[in-house]
Amino acid sequence: MKKRIMIIILALCAGMTAQADEGMWLPSLISQRIADMQEKGFRLDAEDIYSINQASLKDAVVLFGRGCTGELISPEGLLLTNHHCGYGQIQKHSSVEHDYLKDGFWAMSREEELPNKGLTVSFLDRMEDVTDMILKGYDPKMSEEERASLVKKNSDALITEATKDGNGLRATVEALYYGNQYFMFVYREFSDVRLVGAPPSSIGKFGGDTDNWMWPRHTGDFSMFRIYADKDNNPAAYSEDNVPYRPKKFFRISTRGVQEGDFTFIYGFPGSTREYIHSEGVRYIEEVSDPHKIALRTLRLEIMNRHQAQSQKVRIQYSSKNANVSNAWKKWQGEVKGIKKMKTVAVKQEYEKAFAQWAKGTEYEGLTDRIAALYNELQPYSFATDYYSETVRTVELANFAMSMARLFVTKDSVVTFDNAKATELADAFYKDWYQPIDKESFVAVMDEYEKNVPEEFKPAYYKEMMGKYGNAAAWAEDLFGTSLFADESRARALTAEDKAAVLADPAVAFFNGFLKWYTSDVQPHTVRINRELDLAYRDYMRGRMDFAEATDGTAGREAFYPDANLTLRVAYGHIKGYSPADGVYYTPSSTIKGIMEKDNPDIFDYNIPQRLRDIYAEKDYGRWADASGEVPVCFIATNHTTGGNSGSPVINADGDLIGLNFDRVWEGTMSDIVFDPEICRNIALDVRYVLFTIEKIGGADYLFNEMVFAE
Numbered sequence: 001m002k003k004r005i006m007i008i009i010l011a012l013c014a015g016m017t018a019q020a021d022e023g024m025w026l027p028s029l030i031s032q033r034i035a036d037m038q039e040k041g042f043r044l045d046a047e048d049i050y051s052i053n054q055a056s057l058k059d060a061v062v063l064f065g066r067g068c069t070g071e072l073i074s075p076e077g078l079l080l081t082n083h084h085c086g087y088g089q090i091q092k093h094s095s096v097e098h099d100y101l102k103d104g105f106w107a108m109s110r111e112e113e114l115p116n117k118g119l120t121v122s123f124l125d126r127m128e129d130v131t132d133m134i135l136k137g138y139d140p141k142m143s144e145e146e147r148a149s150l151v152k153k154n155s156d157a158l159i160t161e162a163t164k165d166g167n168g169l170r171a172t173v174e175a176l177y178y179g180n181q182y183f184m185f186v187y188r189e190f191s192d193v194r195l196v197g198a199p200p201s202s203i204g205k206f207g208g209d210t211d212n213w214m215w216p217r218h219t220g221d222f223s224m225f226r227i228y229a230d231k232d233n234n235p236a237a238y239s240e241d242n243v244p245y246r247p248k249k250f251f252r253i254s255t256r257g258v259q260e261g262d263f264t265f266i267y268g269f270p271g272s273t274r275e276y277i278h279s280e281g282v283r284y285i286e287e288v289s290d291p292h293k294i295a296l297r298t299l300r301l302e303i304m305n306r307h308q309a310q311s312q313k314v315r316i317q318y319s320s321k322n323a324n325v326s327n328a329w330k331k332w333q334g335e336v337k338g339i340k341k342m343k344t345v346a347v348k349q350e351y352e353k354a355f356a357q358w359a360k361g362t363e364y365e366g367l368t369d370r371i372a373a374l375y376n377e378l379q380p381y382s383f384a385t386d387y388y389s390e391t392v393r394t395v396e397l398a399n400f401a402m403s404m405a406r407l408f409v410t411k412d413s414v415v416t417f418d419n420a421k422a423t424e425l426a427d428a429f430y431k432d433w434y435q436p437i438d439k440e441s442f443v444a445v446m447d448e449y450e451k452n453v454p455e456e457f458k459p460a461y462y463k464e465m466m467g468k469y470g471n472a473a474a475w476a477e478d479l480f481g482t483s484l485f486a487d488e489s490r491a492r493a494l495t496a497e498d499k500a501a502v503l504a505d506p507a508v509a510f511f512n513g514f515l516k517w518y519t520s521d522v523q524p525h526t527v528r529i530n531r532e533l534d535l536a537y538r539d540y541m542r543g544r545m546d547f548a549e550a551t552d553g554t555a556g557r558e559a560f561y562p563d564a565n566l567t568l569r570v571a572y573g574h575i576k577g578y579s580p581a582d583g584v585y586y587t588p589s590s591t592i593k594g595i596m597e598k599d600n601p602d603i604f605d606y607n608i609p610q611r612l613r614d615i616y617a618e619k620d621y622g623r624w625a626d627a628s629g630e631v632p633v634c635f636i637a638t639n640h641t642t643g644g645n646s647g648s649p650v651i652n653a654d655g656d657l658i659g660l661n662f663d664r665v666w667e668g669t670m671s672d673i674v675f676d677p678e679i680c681r682n683i684a685l686d687v688r689y690v691l692f693t694i695e696k697i698g699g700a701d702y703l704f705n706e707m708v709f710a711e
């Protein structure tokens, strides 16, 4: 073990150039990586990936909503993203008569495409290093507060300047490398984005939460939209007069197929990673935070699953909530296993030792110890915060009650109540609320709260309630029995007169009782300590780069990629299987045969459309079968991705689209913290399965007319 650790340390010290396939690189600096990419098979140039002078691949990639990626696949604004990214829109258009989630949806003409209020897509116009401008006027004698307000002032000015032409321009300034560098990102945001098509959930969500984060996978996780613009091709609010947007660039589609070893490249918006985190931070995640959060969610999921299995109505009501709770729950389990398997804490400690040794006599002396001390100070508060958010804040009734309470506004001692908004909130809440689940969950999580939260971190309000009721079950009886929000007709009849009653309501009191404690007794500490940690990390990050350079020259320095922060990145690698455990090897692609092996009409997640069964029986694959005679479905590759990369284009050596990213393998989900090239794999949908589904299931192959196929 020592030896393995030493090898990893050496690799870490030497920078990560040798660590195949790890990294989420900044597109504007891709010239630093292009030689490596080309060596690995890429046949285009840096300017083809990102350019401010000519159309480049970046002009075909969008931030979809505020958490997914999408890509343009036609000169007429046709966009591809995941089914789970378009889920909210598909659901909003669904009703009992038109259940697009269940049956799928295909616009058979432009007129049938469905507008989506609130949905935007953003193209990156340009990105630039603005560090000098952001720190203009900075003086090392400044306090951190002064520095922060300077940064804010300078970024506001830059943003105003960059967006002054209007036209959907939107800009952000982001700190990279813990604030050692600042980049400005200028986007063009479009808000008329219409739903073109989606497969039935039995394809788009095939395997459900059972297969989520797993390989082998057979999920047809895609949906299609179209971007509309005004007559001048500029962003515009929805209007019947808008026309399909003509993008500067769109992807050609390659149907040639993929093979193990093929070069792949992902272009997208990864959300958040912490690759440079200190061993103490990892230890907390591995030993405390993830296990507690997992245990709490296990309880809630057990309750949801049980009730959902008993009623069709409840199953639908809680399908999206369950998926959300389950997604992170399952990811954390994989993450903990991966962190342990990689011996991440020990490896990081070794690295920190080497760093501390090197740092003696430099400005970085004592830095790693200081970070460890800050973590120790922070941890009790982090624990209280984790517990608060995974218990108190999960009580649906309390969240709803509080959002209603916030609709009372007092001005010049006149109270008003926003009835329209209240109706909207009530519609959304009651449609999907099942009291027994909420109440049982309350009891389950509050029982854990009692057991696991140290006395000094229990709010006075909590102690008072427990003094009154004795236990969470009795408390729940009273809260759910007497809250006016538990009674739909009473809640819907609220007027401005009811302000006092609402503020005294037990559900509102519950929310407020904890919130007051949290904002006065916890948050100030987490904010203060995190601020100090951020500062220490800023030095640590710089120190790590200096350390790498001292051991490995510029190559060492250039091996650092900034943590993901929902800005556009490039990840490259190749198609490759993996061995999740001794004696097991997974090949890198799946086919329709595997769908049939899983098919089971009795299990909701595995009940495929009859149409697919018929196609399979008749081998009616048209042009979509591969050399083995089956239709390819998914594949895995070594690209470094995270949440937010969903919907990202998977691109081949020639820059053509071969797939659509949507997930990672479970054994590799620690990649947000530590990347193992042996195990970490992203999961993509083969573009041929997308085309097969459009044609054979949707009957919408008229869409092929506007696509361009490579070769």
Ligand code: ARG
Residues within 6 Å of the ligand: 084, 208, 209, 212, 213, 323, 324, 326, 327, 643, 646, 662, 663, 664
């Ligand atoms: N695991 C994927 C991601 O993190 C897919 C999540 C949606 N699917 C689901 N079954 N919950 O976003």
Ligand code: ASP
Residues within 6 Å of the ligand: 067, 068, 641, 642, 643, 644, 645, 646, 647, 662, 663, 664
């Ligand atoms: N499923 C994730 C997403 O929605 C991708 C991942 O975490 O690998 O972005």
